Amino acid sequence: MPKKIGHSIDGIEEYDNPIPRWLMWLFYLTILIAVVYLIVYPGFWRGLSGWSSAKMYEEEVARAEKRYAALRPKGVDVYALINDQKAIEEGRQIFARNCAPCHGAQALGDTGIGPNLADKEWIYGGKPDMIVKTITEGTANGMPSWASQLGAAKIAKVAAFVHSLGGGE
Ligand code: HEC
Incomplete structure (x- = not known):
């Protein structure tokens, strides 16, 4: 019969039972898990696994970058076109x-x-x-935006043409 603690409050008595063994093992297990965790992951030191939140973030960004790069419109370098006669000719037609x-x-503004x-x-x-920016975005004073209608490639060509008219800086 387990020992009673020996006091009685309002007729309620208490046994002096040890903590159940399974609960103690569970408790030791949590300590072990914490120690293993602190060896493997950063806490007191950088951790065996080399894992870090910054690295995880960078890996995720790199993965997303790889996955979605194909969907992003490629930037068109207008500076590569300003001496390109073929692009300027296409720009003239646009x-x-x-x-x-x-x-x-x-393009003399005579209208x-x-x-x-x-x-x-x-x-x-x-x-x-x-010039590319003006054509792409348009202005508040009546110059329409051509981003959706022409797209970056054609805008670069027509900008190269405008630039070739003599006033380009
Ligand atoms: C509906 C008439 C209209 C059309 C079509 C139009 N523009 Fe314009 N554009 C204007 C007006 C008006 C301005 C002056 C805008 C302002 O003062 O804000 C202007 C301004 C500009 C400018 C800026 C000039 C400067 O002095 O900075 C450029 C460059 C230009 N247009 C290029 C083009 C090109 C290239 C196209 C064809 C893809 C085009 N525009 C089609 C009306 C038009």
Whole structure:
């Protein structure tokens, strides 16, 4: 018969039983797991496994990068096109179809809608990347955005053409 602790409160008595063995083993097991964990993972030191949250993040980003890179539109380097006669010729045709109605067939601004693109006066800048930006995004004063209609490749070509008209910086 287990020992009683020997006091009685409102008639309630307590046995002096040891903690059940299985519970003690469970307790030792948690200590063991903690020690193993601190050896394998960073805690007191960098850990045997070399795991770190920063590394895990980088690996995940690298994996996502690999998976989605194909879906991202490739950047078009307009600077590679400004001396490319073939690209400029294609740009001339894109211009005739899409831009001439507002900027004039010679891009001289003689329609009274869009400004002259063949002079050295620029509102938004005459460097190739600035011209690309204006065409891609459009402006608040009546220049439409061409991003969805033409796409990056055609915009780069038409920008190379505009740049070639004489006013490009
Ligand atoms: C609906 C008429 C219209 C069409 C079509 C149009 N533009 Fe424009 N564009 C304008 C107007 C208006 C401006 C002046 C915008 C401003 O002052 O904000 C302008 C401005 C520009 C500028 C900036 C000029 C500067 O001085 O900085 C460029 C570059 C340009 N257009 C190129 C193009 C190209 C290339 C196309 C064809 C893909 C095109 N535009 C089609 C009306 C048009």
